[in-house]
Amino acid sequence: MLHLGHILTALTDYQPTGNEPEVTSFVVDSREAGPGSVFVAFSGERADGHAFVADAFARGAIAALVERLPGVEAIVISDTDAWISPGLAQAVTTP
Numbered sequence: 551m552l553h554l555g556h557i558l559t560a561l562t563d564y565q566p567t568g569n570e571p572e573v574t575s576f577v578v579d580s581r582e583a584g585p586g587s588v589f590v591a592f593s594g595e596r597a598d599g600h601a602f603v604a605d606a607f608a609r610g611a612i613a614a615l616v617e618r619l620p621g622v623e624a625i626v627i628s629d630t631d632a633w634i635s636p637g638l639a640q641a642v643t644t645p
Contacts, residue, residue, distance in 0.1 A: 586610065
């Protein structure tokens with residue numbers, strides 16, 4: 551079972567408390583966000599995911615991985631493209 555604390559630990563110096571919510575999915579389309587999901591905001595050619603962070607939270611996302619602050623609380627990382635594969639693999643395999 552993956553919890554938000556695992557992701558925060560992989561990205562920051564966060565120390566899990568054991569009370570972090572369970573992550574149910576990772577989504578890149580805010581319309582697919584639901585309770586427990588983590589929204590990853592990519593800056594694409596057709597749309598910028600940062601514009602949809604609030605929508606993802608409104609649909610139940612518990613966190614958003616962003617490259618810049620979108621006007622709501624989020625986890626800022628330097629490069630979502632570079633993190634998503636190795637970072638996600640580390641977070642999923644290192645509880």
